[in-house]
Amino acid sequence: xxxxxxxxxxxxxxxxxxxxxxxxxxxxxxxxxxxxxxxxxxxxxxxxxxxxxxxxxxxxxxxxxxxxxxxxxxxxxxxxxxxxxxxxxxxxxxxxxxxxxxxxxxxxxxxxxxxxxxxxxxxxxxxxxxxxxxxxxxxxxxxxxxxxxxxxxxxxxxxxxxxxxxxxxxxxxxxxxxxxxxxxxxxxxxxxxxxxxxxxxxxxxxxxxxxxxxxxxxxxxxxxxxxxxxxxxxxxxxxxxxxxxxxxxxxxxxxxxxxxxxxxxxxxxxxxxxxxxxxxxxxxxxxxxxxxxxxxxxxxxxxxxxxxxxxxxxxxxxxxxxxxxxxxxxxxxxxxxxxxxxxxxxxxxxxxxxxxxxxxxxx
Numbered sequence: 264x265x266x267x268x269x270x271x272x273x274x275x276x277x278x279x280x281x282x283x284x285x286x287x288x289x290x291x292x293x294x295x296x297x298x299x300x301x302x303x304x305x306x307x308x309x310x311x312x313x314x315x316x317x318x319x320x321x322x323x324x325x326x327x328x329x330x331x332x333x334x335x336x337x338x339x340x341x342x343x344x345x346x347x348x349x350x351x352x353x354x355x356x357x358x359x360x361x362x363x364x365x366x367x368x369x370x371x372x373x374x375x376x377x378x379x380x381x382x383x384x385x386x387x388x389x390x391x392x393x394x395x396x397x398x399x400x401x402x403x404x405x406x407x408x409x410x411x412x413x414x415x416x417x418x419x420x421x422x423x424x425x426x427x428x429x430x431x432x433x434x435x436x437x438x439x440x441x442x443x444x445x446x447x448x449x450x451x452x453x454x455x456x457x458x459x460x461x462x463x464x465x466x467x468x469x470x471x472x473x474x475x476x477x478x479x480x481x482x483x484x485x486x487x488x489x490x491x492x493x494x495x496x497x498x499x500x501x502x503x504x505x506x507x508x509x510x511x512x513x514x515x516x517x518x519x520x521x522x523x524x525x526x527x528x529x530x531x532x533x534x535x536x537x538x539x540x541x542x543x544x545x546x547x548x549x550x551x552x553x554x555x556x557x558x559x560x561x562x563x564x565x566x567x568x569x570x571x572x573x574x575x576x577x578x579x580x581x582x583x584x585x586x587x588x589x590x591x592x593x594x595x596x597x598x599x600x601x602x603x604x605x606x607x608x609x610x611x612x613x614x615x616x617x618x619x620x621x622x623x624x625x626x
Contacts, residue, residue, distance in 0.1 A: 364544050364548045364594060364595070364597070364598035365598055365601050365603070365604070375395065375427065375428070376395045379393060379402065379423075379424055380393055382424075382427060383404070383423070386419075386423065388416055388419075388420055389406065390404050390405065390407060390420070391404075391407050392404060392405040392443065395436075398558070398559070399437070400436045401436060401439055402428065402438050403438075403440075404420065404424070404439075404440055404441075405442065405443035406440065406442055406443060407443045408443075420440050421440045424438045424440075425438055463485050463490070464485060466508070466511050466512055466515060466517075467479060467490060467508055467512075469511070470507045470508050470511055471492065471504070473507075474500065474504055476494070479491075479493065480494065480527075482525045489520065489521045489522075489523060490508065490521070490522050490523070491523045491524075491525065492524060492525070493524070493526070493527060494525075494527075495526065495527060495528075495529045495532075496526035496529070504524075505522045509522065531564050534564065534569065534611060537607050537608070537609075538562070538569060538608075541599075541608070542560060542562050544598070545560050545595055545598065546559075546560035548594070548598075549591065549594070549595075555575075555587065555590065555591055555594075556575045556576045556587055557574070557575050558574045558575060558620075559573075559574040560572070560574070561574070567612070568611075568614055569611060569613045569614070570614045570616055571613060571615050571616065572618065573591060573616065573617045574620075575587070575588075575591075575617060575618065575619060575620065575625070577619045577620060578619060578620050578621070579619070579621075579623075584625065592617065592626055595615055596615070599613070
């Protein structure tokens, strides 16, 4: 677990590139625009560079396995890096020295879902429900309005999204444009219930803030008879806090509620916060390249070590499965052993588990 000898990297001092890699990466998009990178590369990238996705899901409870499905959030500039040859042999050499996943991790490009949103708003389209998913690989959006308006703008919206995806070399996604269902006006009773919910939530939140907590936590809920929120297991004043919530609600005229407090391990929660962007990058990178045949990436924060599960579409009949599994593991380990990621991981133990489409462990 978490052990692998690092590969030596030869010096790049002799290469004819900018003095720092950061500067080189920063200038890469401009160099491309100015024609310093061979235009024929684009065709190859269109074949090799698959789409990435951003639908970052709200984290589930600590002791449940999480399936990590992440949104499009990676750099088009790095799309020119991966799987391509550069005008300068030195550029090709330096690209080969950088772990694939590290290129993605250090990218700061705006997520594609944000770019699409801004483009839709910029054109004045009436839309709702914009989403980017991996299973299926799809960008979807709903048009709000009459049938006439929907039919008028459907093709335009579809072309707009396809153009954005093409500009990023994201060629693996379908685009689905549909009509938003007509939403009925909430009844007076529904409006009253919504107002009550927000009042109760605010009261609980105010009590927790007095004890140093800024929210109700990841596991929270309010129903007719039950209020749920979350506190660290190291908190010694849980019963006192519950009493304060009840008293405050009573002062505001609310009926008696049952109160359930979930507890979590602060150390594991802190570890989860550090690992989330790392697992996100692994998920984005592996699902984006068709040759890895990766369907989903997940993890669990239950144990003292952190198991990462990589689900593939490989079957027993795939003659190249062993080679693909080796490529996946090497790619992930190269990334996890890079200096920047090691500083984030610290001394955490982890385990990489790669599975077939039938759930059989392959490594």
